[in-house]
Amino acid sequence: MQGTHESDETTSNEDAGELDPREAARLLDEASRHARRQFSLSPPWITVFGAVVVLVAYGALWLSTRGQDPYTGPSLGAIALVYAAVAVSVAVSVKVYRRATAGVRGPTRRQQTVEGVAILISYLGSAVIQGAMKHHGASDAIVYGVIPAAGPLIIVGTTVAGIAGSKSDWPQFGAALGVVTGGIVAAFVGPSAAWLAAGIGLFVAVVGYAAATAWLDRRVPQHA
């Protein structure tokens, strides 16, 4: 076994002392919460941060297209802001993922990789539909408004709902359905307002997910 082989004095003394059942219950809950925080891939603070980034990015897209007649699509500045926001989100997510999975081995990591690939493919599916629409002569309002705003939410949201449902992760399942609903609303409110509807839908769903997980973390001890 790794490490030194000396035994601390505390070790030999520990078994001799009585551990009060109430103290044991407190220790169990505290250790459960600590462990969940250590291994969590989506801690509430990072989830809320992601929601704010999403709101800013979609808000910029909406502001850059608001009042366009005819609709031509988001400005390059807004698109650059979105890419910057995505880059920051990805960097933070990778850091959180590495920290959470450091030293962890087993089937869960492989499963997470498969899930990540499935989500990436479904996101690319939305881009394929956008390209096909352009190819078949759809208007800019559809190609640069409705499809890129609503498509990823509906397609990726459905994929995530399927993954969450298969794992009985009901907070994530509910959030994914919220994202899909936001995408459906965005599909019918017009090309510019689609960005706003998508941004608000994503923000509400993600903040709701963070609140639900934080509440469950406080309310449900792991041993219950």
Added chain:
Amino acid sequence: MTADALDPVIHAPARLRIVVTLAALPDGDSLSFTRLQDVLELTPGNLITHLRKLEDAGYLVTDTTGNGRASRTSIALTREGRAAFGRYSEALRALLGSA
């Protein structure tokens, strides 16, 4: 019900924290010795001693790969360990409920 109903192998602060931490991982996953030590903030000697007690009871398995400084030890709860933790939690709840 009395405190005697609590599994003495688990009913010690350090071992309880070890079992709880490993139980937080999905079934089948293992954790490296260094990460477990980091999470629990225990000295290597202390951790090794408690891991041995849990391993002797059949509650966890350790797997060491490599040699010397490059060696890596992974630790995972066994099915028996998970079941024992479940029984311990139930017994603890029953004990506190009847108190």
